[in-house]
Amino acid sequence: MSSTPSVTAAVPTASRWQQFYQLTKPRVVQLIVFCAVIGMALAVPGMPSGAQWISIVAATVGIWLVAGAAAAFNCLIEQQIDAKMKRTAWRATAKGQLSRAQTLSFSALLCGIGSAILWVWVNPLTMWLTFATFVGYAVIYTVILKPMTPQNIVIGGASGAMPPVLGWAALRGEVGPEALILCLIIFLWTPPHFWALALYRVEDYRKSGLPMLPVTHGGEYTRLQIFLYTWILLAATLLPFLTGMSGWIYLASALALGLGFCGYAWKLWRGYSDELARATFRFSIWHLSLLFAALLLDHYLLPSGA
Ligand code: HEM
Numbered sequence: 001m002s003s004t005p006s007v008t009a010a011v012p013t014a015s016r017w018q019q020f021y022q023l024t025k026p027r028v029v030q031l032i033v034f035c036a037v038i039g040m041a042l043a044v045p046g047m048p049s050g051a052q053w054i055s056i057v058a059a060t061v062g063i064w065l066v067a068g069a070a071a072a073f074n075c076l077i078e079q080q081i082d083a084k085m086k087r088t089a090w091r092a093t094a095k096g097q098l099s100r101a102q103t104l105s106f107s108a109l110l111c112g113i114g115s116a117i118l119w120v121w122v123n124p125l126t127m128w129l130t131f132a133t134f135v136g137y138a139v140i141y142t143v144i145l146k147p148m149t150p151q152n153i154v155i156g157g158a159s160g161a162m163p164p165v166l167g168w169a170a171l172r173g174e175v176g177p178e179a180l181i182l183c184l185i186i187f188l189w190t191p192p193h194f195w196a197l198a199l200y201r202v203e204d205y206r207k208s209g210l211p212m213l214p215v216t217h218g219g220e221y222t223r224l225q226i227f228l229y230t231w232i233l234l235a236a237t238l239l240p241f242l243t244g245m246s247g248w249i250y251l252a253s254a255l256a257l258g259l260g261f262c263g264y265a266w267k268l269w270r271g272y273s274d275e276l277a278r279a280t281f282r283f284s285i286w287h288l289s290l291l292f293a294a295l296l297l298d299h300y301l302l303p304s305g306a
Pocket residue numbers: 027028031032035087141153156157160161186190193194197285288
């Protein structure tokens with residue numbers, strides 16, 4: 001029996017997969033997963049054993065899937081908003097290429113499979129913490145805080161900061177103070193990360209109607225906030241060294257990266273340009289990636305945190 005070709009069938013399979021894949025915000029989620037993996041590595045003294053490798057692989061896949069599900073759910077809720085902003089108008093949800101039902105099913109599927117993997121091959125604590133992170137980002141941040149207050153990303157940043165805690169819980173079955181220190185670092189990193197982008201995307205955010213800080217309080221106030229946060233962040237990044245978690249490789253990296261971030265924030269505060277804001281945003285991503293890489297290096301090269 002032949003059926004009438006639908007619009008969906010006319011789209012080549014690869015590009016349809018690509019559309020779904022893009023909804024998971026792959027590059028953001030890659031760094032999230034990287035931070036979770038560092039949390040796992042730090043939770044084990046020395047090299048992981050065979051059984052621990054199974055937990056590491058399962059937790060990585062599970063957290064990846066649930067984080068991707070949260071990102072896709074965000075695209076579903078923000079379909080109208082994304083359509084108004086240049087940066088996001090290309091998303092398949094914003095263009096109406098993927099229906100609400102398709103996006104919701106995709107998000108539910110990823111969240112379901114990811115949660116099941118965490119439950120069966122990792123532990124229930126990690127599953128519940130990861131699910132709470134999903135709710136924190138997809139519902140509390142996206143649905144409630146984002147349209148409500150310019151502090152949306154400060155409070156909502158708590159869910160983005162959870163990955164090291166998830167990683168630690170996956171290997172230890174508990175939430176340790178070490179993991180909470182790493183969570184605090186990402187939490188304090190999020191405002192300068194996001195507000196640098198919001199500054200050079202301010203017209204997008206004005207059009208969207210979202211109360212982002214540069215729209216509600218202006219550029220100068222936002223730049224001051226970025227500057228202050230980079231210093232508080234620098235202080236927080238010293239905690240792994242001060243508590244004996246990490247040694248001098250980490251300390252030297254944290255100081256160099258932290259002072260670099262403060263330097264960008266200072267220049268941005270003193271003299272604004274879109275180009276500088278863009279460079280500050282890009283540096284924020286290098287800052288977090290290299291900081292967490294330094295934690296890992298230090299863990300394996302100086303095992304006692306000497
Ligand atoms: C509430 C918290 C956060 C907010 C509001 C936020 C916001 C954003 C936005 C709007 C972008 C722009 C993407 C684009 O160019 O279109 C972005 C990019 C990015 N964010 Fe965040 N972010 C948050 C937390 C995080 C966290 C926790 C991480 C990782 C641990 C992260 C990693 C990244 C990366 C790697 C990119 C670059 C993506 C690319 O190059 O395509 N973000 N973020």
